[in-house]
Amino acid sequence: MWAFFFKSFLVLCFVFAANLAFAQNVFENQLLLDAQRDLQQRKFAQALDKARVVYDNAIAKEDTVLKGESSFIIGKVFQKNGSYLVALEYLFTSLKIFDKNVGKKSEVLKTLGDLYHDWGGYKKGLEYYKLADSTSIDPEFKKDIKEAEGDIYSHLNQADLALVEYDKAIALSSFKDVVFLQRIYKKKSDIFLERHDYDNALLMEFKQFDLVTHSVDQHTKATILNNIGYLYNFKSDNEKALVYFKKSKITSIETGDTDSLYITLINIGAIYNIKKDLDSSLMALNEALKVVSMDKNKEKEATVRNYLAATLLEFKKYSEASDNNRIAIDLIKNSNNLSLLSQCYYIRSKIMEQKGKTKEQKYYYDQYKKLNDSLNLISTLFQNRQAEVDSLISTKESKIQQLLLNKEIDNLVLKQYKLLSEQREKDIVLLAQQNSLQKMALNNEMLNKDRVSRMWLLTQKELENERKAHEISELQKSRSEQDLLTQKTAVKLNELAKENLQNELDIEKQRTELNKSAHERLWIIFGFSGGLTLIFLAFGYYSQRKNARESQLKFANLEIQQRLLRSQMNPHFLFNSLNSIQGFINSNDSDKANRFLACYARLMRSILENTSKEMVSLHSELEALKSYIELEQMRLGNSFTYQIEVKEIESDMIAIPPMLIQPYVENSIMHGLRHKVSGGLLKISIFPSEGFLNCYIYDNGIGREASKVINENRSKDYKSVAMNLTRDRLELLNAKDNSNMEVGIRDEFTLDGNPSGTTVILKLQLVEYV
């Protein structure tokens, strides 16, 4: 009964809201839909653009629903992009607005959960997922939440709880949801495997197999068959294992999937090895070698060759084993795949043992041991760090929330706080990094120093992608301080930095790959009978790869955003200028038309030129600014004068991000000076101080309060879109360059307390222009 009432109430609410919205905001709603579509297609820049327009309109119209919707999308864009702090601000705004709207609220809560999940604040993420879950009544939506909760538990090594959530997700989904179900079964299967519960893992694989046989997608079939074989091997049922591996082989040949083919072939080789059938084993492995040699992938070839070496060793063909092992080591010596390298060293030590070379055997065994220990050490280190991250994130969040709830938010305070907390976070990371480097150096005296740093960077890459570029440079600094890394490392670091850059560019590609890899994760087995009892799990290698890709998703593609934000120039201004020219022509004032046009062209030229660069000289930025101000003067009939003063620096030797000052000047003119009949003054002072470049933009206009009153009675013609964008831009530049640029606004008063204008204070990084 209650449920019925509740439901019909919701429906009513929805219909009402929808009618209202569609009647009033057709344009904005269409934009929002488009933005949502852009977001789904990962066109972040476009989505942000559209949502921003809606957001600005919403504020002008004082339409809270629209404001909530648009801030939700803006928040989502920033979340996906890794600008978590900015995202938080928008998401909280949206959350406050949708407090009474059940459906929307749960969506926002889920996004908050996603944000913390990506950020690494698992506990917080879980809290928000639970809130979203309790708010939502839509099973389609709830199942996604359950999956996310399960993922977090699995990250936290709480497998039981993860299984519970995954089961709930399965219960909530329909049978048609093949892709979703398969993914969940896969995740469950992974957990069972980790707990050595092979029967249940097998069950999960068979369930996946059922799903796949009914679907068109044959691509994952080979993978599943391979994994079934793998699990049978664990159950010591080698006959069945072989049957499934062979099925997998046929399927992967059919679908042309070389990735699963070479792994399946390795597994077939392993089974024959266990069955002591040397010829068949070698045949399978050689076939695998043929497959990977077409791929030209060093790691794959090394994997196959190492297995080949192990097999040959097993059958006492020492020199051939040694050759293949040597090639494998050479292939991956310089790669980041340390677990594979440690496996190769292990086999090497075994070969040396058989050859009776004790010294070499000991050396390679030590190498293997040390690599392994280091890998373990790193994983524990990161586990320890989790608590740190959690507490850090929760203090930061409560601070932000407090500030937002407080109606009198002073933007500046918030920003300063953010800068502070970000700095602190960086300090902690840096400290942990230095500690662990030292620890590692102590633990691994014998270990090649070069490798320590490489390993550190590798793991760093997985967890700290966002700050990677910054930290590489920090590492380079610490090199000279600690005298720990050799010259060679510097080259490596450079390479990694380059790789980092490449990663950023390849982000889209990796995303698709990731989606694929979730289904295609393959398992390789290797069982040794007799004296060797080591079991290699190539599975571990694959999950490692997956994590690396996952964290690459968090990359904020700052450069792209930068370009987007830079290209903004108030279209109102552009078209109003053209309109002025038309006015001069129609009033036959050719002289004014000519001068205005020349000035307009000069400004356009500067904008075109400057916005194509990341930094421009202060001189050319000021030239553009002068053209802009002179245009405004002509438009407003010279009602104000302007001064630009540059103190203590040569403007052509200082660099500044283009079009950063202009929005504030525009604001001064439009909101301060325009309303003044005469005697208006705009004064721009630029001077250095303590490593910063200060820009003061003063106008003796009517002041912010009075301007607000006037603007409330006007349409939003001059609402400066650029101001908001500039704020975001500063935020992004700060994140990118690790700087603390900021902007503040000061209301000026005369001695007797009357408003006497406004000063905008921009504190920018002082950078030399070359």
Next chain:
Amino acid sequence: MNKSAIIIDDELTSVEALRGLLNRYCPDINVVDFAHGVVSGLQAIEKNNPDLVFLDVEMKDGVGFDILQQLPDEPTFQVIFVTAFDHYAIKAFRFCALDYLLKPVDPDLLVQAVDKAVKVSNEAMANKIKILQKNKNGNEKIVLPSKDEFFVAEVNEIIRCEANGNYTIFYLKNHQPQLVSKTLKEFDELLSGSKFLRIHKSHLINLEFVERYLPKDSQVIMKDGARVEVSRRRKDVFLKYLFNN
């Protein structure tokens, strides 16, 4: 004082725009003819023997330079180039201290350019154009204008430039120092690149002529023995460039 001019531009509206501006702001200039391309431009020049030619840089049947190249004799007129947007051409003009105007044309700059053209000798103009044509494969020579003449320098002979009020002193290999009537800022913009670096608000140096750096005094010694100060803020940039080159 009346001078004759022709306008060569492949767009009729551009011709009209410039003619209107000349009528309004430069009444001493008589536009006697106009042409829409390289071929008709050459004919118009031959027919009218003008004092002044406004020459569009990019036209349908070739670039403005082609006209100058195809002239039977050295030009006996002043050229003012007109272009909408062409970085490459603009830089080339600046290296030869040739005047150019950007479309849409700024009335003040038009008056300035015309005033200057009236004063310069046709011979000087012909020489600058010769250098422009020689520089086709990169700007190897630069025209350094002084009060009433100009000096042509090889870019890789410039050791350093020093600001002197609104003038710049050029120190050259194998030549006397030249006092040039343009600011250092302009040459910094023009020359800065791999070889030249501004190390002080008054000094632009050619890094290839650096002999030694004295970190204590924050000075560089150039190959001609001159000591030049490196400003405090420029030190890092200077060292970076020095070692990268």
